[in-house]
Amino acid sequence: MENNTSQDVNEMLPFILKRENVARYEDGAVHIFDRRRYPFERVFVSCPDVESVALAIETMVTQGGGPSIAAMYALAMEANRLSHRPADEIRAGLQAATTRLIHTRPTNTALARRLEAALQVANDALERQESVEAALLNWIEQRRTQSYVDYASTARYGADLISDGDGILTMCFAETAFILSLSMAWREGKRIQVFVPETRPYLQGARLTAPCIQELGIPVHLISDNMPAFVLSQGKVQKYFTAADLITLDGHVVNKIGTFQNAIAAHYHHVPYFAYCWGLDPHKPDRASIEVEERDASELRQCRGTPTTIAEIPAYYPAFDITPPHLVSGIITRLGVFSPFDLRNHFPL
Amino acid sequence: MENNTSQDVNEMLPFILKRENVARYEDGAVHIFDRRRYPFERVFVSCPDVESVALAIETMVTQGGGPSIAAMYALAMEANRLSHRPADEIRAGLQAATTRLIHTRPTNTALARRLEAALQVANDALERQESVEAALLNWIEQRRTQSYVDYASTARYGADLISDGDGILTMCFAETAFILSLSMAWREGKRIQVFVPETRPYLQGARLTAPCIQELGIPVHLISDNMPAFVLSQGKVQKYFTAADLITLDGHVVNKIGTFQNAIAAHYHHVPYFAYCWGLDPHKPDRASIEVEERDASELRQCRGTPTTIAEIPAYYPAFDITPPHLVSGIITRLGVFSPFDLRNHFPL
Numbered sequence: 200m201e202n203n204t205s206q207d208v209n210e211m212l213p214f215i216l217k218r219e220n221v222a223r224y225e226d227g228a229v230h231i232f233d234r235r236r237y238p239f240e241r242v243f244v245s246c247p248d249v250e251s252v253a254l255a256i257e258t259m260v261t262q263g264g265g266p267s268i269a270a271m272y273a274l275a276m277e278a279n280r281l282s283h284r285p286a287d288e289i290r291a292g293l294q295a296a297t298t299r300l301i302h303t304r305p306t307n308t309a310l311a312r313r314l315e316a317a318l319q320v321a322n323d324a325l326e327r328q329e330s331v332e333a334a335l336l337n338w339i340e341q342r343r344t345q346s347y348v349d350y351a352s353t354a355r356y357g358a359d360l361i362s363d364g365d366g367i368l369t370m371c372f373a374e375t376a377f378i379l380s381l382s383m384a385w386r387e388g389k390r391i392q393v394f395v396p397e398t399r400p401y402l403q404g405a406r407l408t409a410p411c412i413q414e415l416g417i418p419v420h421l422i423s424d425n426m427p428a429f430v431l432s433q434g435k436v437q438k439y440f441t442a443a444d445l446i447t448l449d450g451h452v453v454n455k456i457g458t459f460q461n462a463i464a465a466h467y468h469h470v471p472y473f474a475y476c477w478g479l480d481p482h483k484p485d486r487a488s489i490e491v492e493e494r495d496a497s498e499l500r501q502c503r504g505t506p507t508t509i510a511e512i513p514a515y516y517p518a519f520d521i522t523p524p525h526l527v528s529g530i531i532t533r534l535g536v537f538s539p540f541d542l543r544n545h546f547p548l
Numbered sequence: 549m550e551n552n553t554s555q556d557v558n559e560m561l562p563f564i565l566k567r568e569n570v571a572r573y574e575d576g577a578v579h580i581f582d583r584r585r586y587p588f589e590r591v592f593v594s595c596p597d598v599e600s601v602a603l604a605i606e607t608m609v610t611q612g613g614g615p616s617i618a619a620m621y622a623l624a625m626e627a628n629r630l631s632h633r634p635a636d637e638i639r640a641g642l643q644a645a646t647t648r649l650i651h652t653r654p655t656n657t658a659l660a661r662r663l664e665a666a667l668q669v670a671n672d673a674l675e676r677q678e679s680v681e682a683a684l685l686n687w688i689e690q691r692r693t694q695s696y697v698d699y700a701s702t703a704r705y706g707a708d709l710i711s712d713g714d715g716i717l718t719m720c721f722a723e724t725a726f727i728l729s730l731s732m733a734w735r736e737g738k739r740i741q742v743f744v745p746e747t748r749p750y751l752q753g754a755r756l757t758a759p760c761i762q763e764l765g766i767p768v769h770l771i772s773d774n775m776p777a778f779v780l781s782q783g784k785v786q787k788y789f790t791a792a793d794l795i796t797l798d799g800h801v802v803n804k805i806g807t808f809q810n811a812i813a814a815h816y817h818h819v820p821y822f823a824y825c826w827g828l829d830p831h832k833p834d835r836a837s838i839e840v841e842e843r844d845a846s847e848l849r850q851c852r853g854t855p856t857t858i859a860e861i862p863a864y865y866p867a868f869d870i871t872p873p874h875l876v877s878g879i880i881t882r883l884g885v886f887s888p889f890d891l892r893n894h895f896p897l
Contacts, residue, residue, distance in 0.1 A: 238858045370774075394864070397848075397856060399748060399772040405849070405857040413861055421848060421863040423748040424774035425719075425806025429869035432808070457774025459781070463816050464809050499746075499770060500754070502851035507746060508754040509587045512762055514770040515743070520778035 205347035208375075211382045213414040214241070215407065216375050218343060221265050224272040224336065227279060231261050231269045235401075238410040248280070249273050249296040256303040259401060263374045263442065264346075267313045270300040271339045274317050278331035286325050293321050293331070306453060306492045306519050307444040308480045347375075349533045353475060354379035357440065357531045360473060363389045365437040368427055368465065371398045371455035372407040373442040376475045376531070378415070380440070385417050392418040394430050398455060399423075400499050400516070424457050428464035439465040439472040443530075446476050448484045450524030450539025453491070459520035462527070471528035473536070479546060492518045554696035557724075560731045562763040563590070564756065565724050567692060570614050573621040573685065576628060580610050580618045584750075587759040597629070598622050598645040605652040608750060612723045612791065613695075616662045619649040620688045623666050627680035635674050642670050642680070655802060655841045655868045656793040657829045696724075698882040702824060703728035706789065706880045709822060712738045714786040717776055717814065720747045720804035721756040722791040725824045725880070727764070729789070734766050741767040743779050747804060748772075749847050749865070773806050777813035788814040788821040792879075795825050797833045799873030799888025802840070808869035811876070820877035822885070828895060841867045 209218050215237055223230045223243070229252050230243040244260050246252040252273035256266045277296045281289045297318050301311045317335060324334035357380030361367065369377065384391055393412050398404035405421055412419040422430060430436055439461060445453040452458070452474045462472045483489065496514035500507055524539035530546075537545045558567050564586055572579045572592070578601050579592040593609050595601040601622035605615045626645045630638045646667050650660040666684060673683035706729030710716065718726065733740055742761050747753035754770055761768040771779060779785055788810060794802040801807065801823045811821045832838065845863035849856055873888035879895075886894045 239855070396774070397748070399746070399774060402856050405861070409857055409861045419862065421845075421857060421861050422865075423805070423848060424772065425745070425748060425804075425809065426864070426866065426869075428809030428812055429805055429866055430864070432870070455774075456772070456778055460774065460777030460809060460813050463777055464812050467812050467816075496770075499772060503854045503856065505852045505854040506588070507751050507852065508758060508770060512754070512758045512770050513768065515775070515779070516771075517775065517778055520775075521781070 205344045208347045208351045208379065211379060212375065213378065213411040215411065216378060218347065222261065222269045222272060224275060227276065229269055229272040229276055231255050231265065233260050234262060234265070234407060235259055238406055246273070249277050249299060252276075253299050253303050256300070262403065263372055266304060266307075267310050268343070270303075270310060270314055271317050271335070271342075273300060274314065274321065275332050275335040275339065278321060278335055282330070282332060289325060289331060290322060293318060304492060305490045308483060309445070309477060312478070312480060349477075350375045350379055352533045353531060354383055356536050357473070357475065358383035358387070360529070360531070360536065361389055361391060361438060365389070365391050366435045367391055367393045368430070368436045368439045368461060368470075369393065369408060370396055370404065370441045370458045370461055372403040373440060373475060377440055377442060378411050381412060381417055382415050385415065392420065394420050394422055394427070394436060396422055396424045396427055396457060396461070398457065400502065402503070403455070427461045428467070431464055431468040431470060436465070436468075436470055439470055441472075441474050443474040443476055444519060445483060445489065446474065446479060446530060446539070446542065447486065447488065448479055448481070448543045449486075450527065450530070450542055451486050451489065452522040452524075452527055452539070453489055453519050454522070456517055456520045459522045462522045466526050472522070472526060473529045473531050474522075474527060476530045476532050476542070476546070479543060486521060486523075489521060491521070494518045554693045557696045557700050557728065560728060561724065562727065562760040564760065565727060567696065571610065571618045571621060573624060576625065578618055578621040578625055580604050580614065582609050583611060583614070583756060584608055587755055595622070598626050598648060601625075602648050602652050605649070611752065612721055615653060615656075616659050617692070619652075619659060619663055620666050620684070620691075622649060623663065623670065624681050624684040624688065627670060627684055631679070631681060638674060638680060639671060642667060653841060654839045657832060658794070658826060661827070661829060698826075699724045699728055701882040702880055703732055705885050706822070706824065707732035707736070709878070709880070709885065710738055710740060710787060714738070714740050715784045716740055716742045717779070717785045717788045717810060717819075718742065718757060719745055719753065719790045719807045719810055721752040722789060722824060726789055726791060727760050730761060730766055731764050734764065741769065743769050743771050743776070743785060745771055745773045745776055745806060745810070747806065749851065751852070752804070776810045777816070780813055780817040780819060785814070785817075785819055788819055790821075790823050792823040792825055793868060794832060794838065795823065795828060795879060795888070795891065796835065796837065797828055797830070797892045798835075799876065799879070799891055800835050800838065801871040801873075801876055801888070802838055802868050803871070805866055805869045808871045811871045815875050821871070821875060822878045822880050823871075823876060825879045825881050825891070825895070828892060835870060835872075838870060840870070843867045
């Protein structure tokens with residue numbers, strides 16, 4: 200697998216993780232695959248301007264790695280719209296777009312760092328008096344190609360942690376590197392099965408993770424979010440893997456709400472927990488620096504539009520939680536599997 | 549509160565826990581309050597025979613303490629139907645009804661013990677050549693009156709565990725004694741707030757517990773089943789209370805799936821866990837003697853009829869879990885709060 204190309208990786212992935220199915224920039228609009236309607240429908244949401252991309256991210260049309268890609272394309276689209284304006288206006292317009300897009304999801308700061316890098320690319324092109332849209336699109340495609348190469352090396356480290364016969368617990372939708380790890384382990388003949396908590400209220404586990412794993416032919420069982428500890432107690436789980444929306448410099452893992460209590464339950468049952476990591480944010484040194492997004496409580500009183508209780512009942516909806524480093528057995532990166540306490544020394548900022 | 553009568557207690561309870569609203573025996577039929585449709589509607593399911601009561605219990609029309617009451621009335625209804633038959637036929641018919649009703653829910657053996665006691669009452673009446681229906685109804689009403697007196701003493705012990713300012717976590721629908729404990733603590737001026745996990749897939753937390761607590765005017769927040777550990781980590785919870793479908797003689801607490809992982813998370817955060825107990829089953833000595841009900845996996849692929857994923861996805865649905873005694877700080881009974889390790893010595897079998 201060491202020589203995986205972006206194309207090789209793409210072929211191993213289930214439908215919704217294939218490069219062309221996350222988000223596309225076509226005909227002057229950003230087309231975002233609607234993960235809210237999958238697996239019931241396979242449709243894209245067309246966003247003709249920055250605001251509609253921002254709203255799509257806020258309303259969870261895409262999630263995980265999707266918002267960064269949609270937001271970068273939104274910047275290219277804005278560059279195109281502003282292309283006949285003076286350089287100052289283009290610069291100001293792209294800055295305003297970046298600010299709007301960053302504010303869509305406060306917890307995962309990768310989106311902010313990606314957009315700030317994109318803004319630099321745009322400003323460099325402006326200085327060279329080149330097409331900003333073309334410079335951005337060229338940079339985005341290079342980044343996306345590189346990201347699939349990185350997915351492959353990261354997934355390789357993840358797959359090596361999986362043993363023949365393992366039961367695997369996950370949470371939410373750990374996306375490409377995790378799904379690719381499973382795909383590699385399975386192709387190598389390791390007999391595995393995966394337990395997927397549904398991940399209320401948005402059901403990313405039920406709607407995204409479980410169908411992706413099933414599409415690859417790997418045995419999978421959907422469970423509800425109150426079941427992981429009992430499944431662990433039955434000896435059905437040997438490894439726990441999740442993505443991470445953010446990992447602080449001192450090794451705290453921020454991920455979808457529920458990740459933390461599964462990590463406590465895994466630790467109680469002597470099952471190791473591994474989180475996938477894409478990079479560190481130098482502005483996030485520790486737990487105190489984390490902003491946990493609180494979403495509208497009304498989202499918790501329904502399930503795919505069906506009310507789960509009456510509207511009068513107050514609800515509380517923190518969207519993420521924080522797992523302290525002593526509950527984390529390893530952080531899986533493209534460079535290797537590191538201790539959360541030592542990550543910052545091995546993994547470049 | 550020491551002199552609480554059944555009527556006093558009834559007045560302190562929210563709508564669905566009032567004696568007349570759990571189940572009634574009227575006009576030769578058992579009318580069971582439909583907890584599946586609450587809080588959206590307040591309707592009863594009318595069951596004209598034993599089989600329809602059994603089906604109502606199996607399909608979760610009622611739960612918690614409800615099945616025992618509905619099943620006892622079903623036995624009285626069957627006695628009425630058989631009243632003109634020879635004693636042997638009545639005896640055999642009531643035995644068959646008992647067997648059918650016991651098999652509705654295998655985990656909570658209180659139902660079986662209650663029905664076996666009822667069968668004894670019926671057989672005694674037969675021997676005395678008295679009306680079996682009248683004997684059963686008389687016994688049932690006496691038992692129900694006594695149960696509200698027991699609720700009051702149990703709830704008193706629970707309320708004393710609650711301190712002013714406490715945040716309280718629960719799971720599923722811990723029913724009368726728990727709700728009554730909250731009601732007592734609140735009336736005594738203790739400022740409390742309650743966090744209620746929704747309890748997928750049946751949403752007993754969202755539909756039953758949260759509306760009951762809100763009806764009493766006590767601050768309540770609905771959360772999803774993946775949030776308890778994070779809410780605990782925020783310092784918002786000081787006590788964790790649940791019911792128990794079964795407690796083994798050696799102190800293992802069997803309750804709705806999710807109870808166990810909340811207990812692990814509470815223990816991790818140094819928050820005590822208390823379970824309410826109604827009695828011990830001498831045939832359930834230990835963990836190995838517990839039968840955990842597995843329900844139809846298709847129930848896990850929907851939420852109030854709305855699909856949460858596609859029908860092809862396999863699911864696993866254990867309905868209960870098992871919390872070992874070292875995670876339990878106390879068992880609340882009508883006689884006091886006991887250590888789970890010592891319960892069998894204080895609480896009569």
